[in-house]
Every structure is written in C-alpha cells, then in structure tokens.
Amino acid sequence: GCRWTECGTGPTFEPEEVSHLITWQDSRCSPTFLSSLPLPHSHISLATGFGCATVYWYLKKSPDFLKSYDAAGTIHDYVVAMLCDLKKPLMSVQNAASWGYFNSRNKSWNTDILKKSGFPVHLLPEVGDAGSIAGRTICAWHGIPKGAKVGIALGDFQCSVYSCLTERTDAVLNISTSAQLTISMPPGFQPPETPDPSSAVTYFPYFNGDYLAVAASLNGGNVLATFVDMVAQWTEELG
Known part of the structure; x- marks a missing residue:
C-alpha cells in the first residue's frame, strides 16, 4: 500500500x-x-x-x-x-x-x-x-x-484522558467533536459479556488491562463550532 x-x-x-x-x-x-x-x-x-x-x-x-x-x-x-x-x-x-x-x-x-x-x-x-x-x-x-x-497507534479518546487523569478517583470531561465524561474503573474490572443497549455507559479499553467507564454525548465541540460559525455569519450579514 x-x-x-x-x-x-x-x-x-x-x-x-x-x-x-x-x-x-x-x-x-x-x-x-x-x-x-x-x-x-x-x-x-x-x-x-x-x-x-x-x-x-x-x-x-x-x-x-x-x-x-x-x-x-x-x-x-x-x-x-x-x-x-x-x-x-x-x-x-x-x-x-x-x-x-x-x-x-x-x-x-x-x-x-x-x-x-x-x-x-x-x-x-x-x-x-x-x-x-x-x-x-x-x-x-x-x-x-x-x-x-x-x-502501536492508540485511541484518541484514551490519549486525551491519559494526558489529564492523574488519580483513579478523578473524572475527566473531554470535549472534542462530541463530549465524553469518564472515570477509571477499579483494577481487575471486566465489562459484561454482552452490551446493554439501554445503558448510557460504555466501557473502553484503557492501559494495562484497565477500562474507562464512558458516558458520551452527541453534542460537544461540534455544537460549539456550529454556534461560532452562526455568530460569525450574523456579524458579517449585519455589518
């Protein structure tokens, strides 16, 4: 390739x-x-x-x-x-x-x-x-x-969390294209065998066999970007 x-x-x-x-x-x-x-x-x-x-x-x-x-x-x-x-x-x-x-x-x-x-x-x-x-x-x-x-290439979300998660008791709010609120699960935690479609929490593999509990939103940086573009357009049109 x-x-x-x-x-x-x-x-x-x-x-x-x-x-x-x-x-x-x-x-x-x-x-x-x-x-x-x-x-x-x-x-x-x-x-x-x-x-x-x-x-x-x-x-x-x-x-x-x-x-x-x-x-x-x-x-x-x-x-x-x-x-x-x-x-x-x-x-x-x-x-x-x-x-x-x-x-x-x-x-x-x-x-x-x-x-x-x-x-x-x-x-x-x-x-x-x-x-x-x-x-x-x-x-x-x-x-x-x-x-x-x-x-080896890593997940962008996991890298974002790794840069600021200093203690296991910390929670991280990451705002990128969307937004995610996450905490580190206790050592030895294993996710369920099958997903729960009704659950708002997903478990992402992290480092050293650990997992992150993640609550994701569809709204985040994408909404902020749209809002900024809209205000800029209004400013241009209104002079």
Missing part, C-alpha cells in the same frame, strides 16, 4: 493502492443494515462508522471494491505501518474494540462468527497491547532518526 523513495529533501513516502479514508463519522450503515448483521461477541454494541460494519457494507453492497486490498486498519495504523515498513498493520486493543466484532477480554477478533457470514477476515490486522512497540523507523524522516522505536 506504500513505498519509500528518495528525493532532493530526503526520503519521501508515496501511497500506492490505498482506499479513500472512511472515518468513524461515516453513516452509511443504517439501523436496518446493522440489525441484519451477525450478533458480535463483544461488550460494545455495533454502530455505523465501525470498521467491521463498513467492511460488511462493502461486502454486501459493493463486493468488488474489497478485492483490490489485502489489509485494513485505521489511518494511524497505516502511518505506523508506513514508518516501520510493516507488511500488515498492527492495531491496538483500544482501536480494535471500536471496530466491532472484537472481544477485549481475550483480545481477539470474532473470527468464527465473521467467517460463517463470509467476512474477509484476512483483512483484519494483528492486535497488540496499548503501549507496546510496533517496530522501528526504517529511515530518517523529518528529524526522526532511523531505528527509532514506534509505538
């Missing part, structure tokens, strides 16, 4: 056979479509924007699209693979949980469930612990020396 070339300013990374970026905000998977998929063995409910749900959508709606690729992952998994020249992406438990069909208790994909429905399991990346080393840089790049250790 990529290659390194030499140019006047040094090594340059060139993407090759790579799809366009599909983010967690993708809304192609309707509730009806999601309900038609196999029930995952995971404590997190399946949702549109999840990686496995999107692959299922292509499998059923545009199967030829998938034939061009032999691996899948998040955009930051792709960057790590690029820096370390990995033949296949390596994904952290944090990101795998948000892809769906991943059991965070035994840190494995629901391969049996996926295979029975014809899901292309060969696309799924290997999974490693958050905080582990994915590899080393294969060349010097923008001031980063060759041979520098590169960590």
Whole structure:
C-alpha cells in the first residue's frame, strides 16, 4: 500500500493502492443494515462508522471494491505501518474494540462468527497491547532518526484522558467533536459479556488491562463550532 523513495529533501513516502479514508463519522450503515448483521461477541454494541460494519457494507453492497486490498486498519495504523515498513498493520486493543466484532477480554477478533457470514477476515490486522512497540523507523524522516522505536497507534479518546487523569478517583470531561465524561474503573474490572443497549455507559479499553467507564454525548465541540460559525455569519450579514 506504500513505498519509500528518495528525493532532493530526503526520503519521501508515496501511497500506492490505498482506499479513500472512511472515518468513524461515516453513516452509511443504517439501523436496518446493522440489525441484519451477525450478533458480535463483544461488550460494545455495533454502530455505523465501525470498521467491521463498513467492511460488511462493502461486502454486501459493493463486493468488488474489497478485492483490490489485502489489509485494513485505521489511518494511524497505516502511518505506523508506513514508518516501520510493516507488511500488515498492527492495531491496538483500544482501536480494535471500536471496530466491532472484537472481544477485549481475550483480545481477539470474532473470527468464527465473521467467517460463517463470509467476512474477509484476512483483512483484519494483528492486535497488540496499548503501549507496546510496533517496530522501528526504517529511515530518517523529518528529524526522526532511523531505528527509532514506534509505538502501536492508540485511541484518541484514551490519549486525551491519559494526558489529564492523574488519580483513579478523578473524572475527566473531554470535549472534542462530541463530549465524553469518564472515570477509571477499579483494577481487575471486566465489562459484561454482552452490551446493554439501554445503558448510557460504555466501557473502553484503557492501559494495562484497565477500562474507562464512558458516558458520551452527541453534542460537544461540534455544537460549539456550529454556534461560532452562526455568530460569525450574523456579524458579517449585519455589518
């Protein structure tokens, strides 16, 4: 999916056979479509924007699209693979949980469930612990020396919490595109085997086998951005 070339300013990374970026905000998977998929063995409910749900959508709606690729992952998994020249992406438990069909208790994909429905399991990346080393840089790049250790890509929400959660008794309110209120669960906590769709709390894998209890809101930075844009437009129109 990529290659390194030499140019006047040094090594340059060139993407090759790579799809366009599909983010967690993708809304192609309707509730009806999601309900038609196999029930995952995971404590997190399946949702549109999840990686496995999107692959299922292509499998059923545009199967030829998938034939061009032999691996899948998040955009930051792709960057790590690029820096370390990995033949296949390596994904952290944090990101795998948000892809769906991943059991965070035994840190494995629901391969049996996926295979029975014809899901292309060969696309799924290997999974490693958050905080582990994915590899080393294969060349010097923008001031980063060759041979520098590169960590496995982490979840953006977990990183936001890690930057300010100093005590287990702390609670963190994170405002980004949406907003989340979270606390760290006690050591040894394990989420339920199956999700509770009626619950407002979700459990996200954190570091060292710990979990975060998360209450998420659809309103957050996105609402603030819309409000600021609206005020700016009013100011312009009113002179």
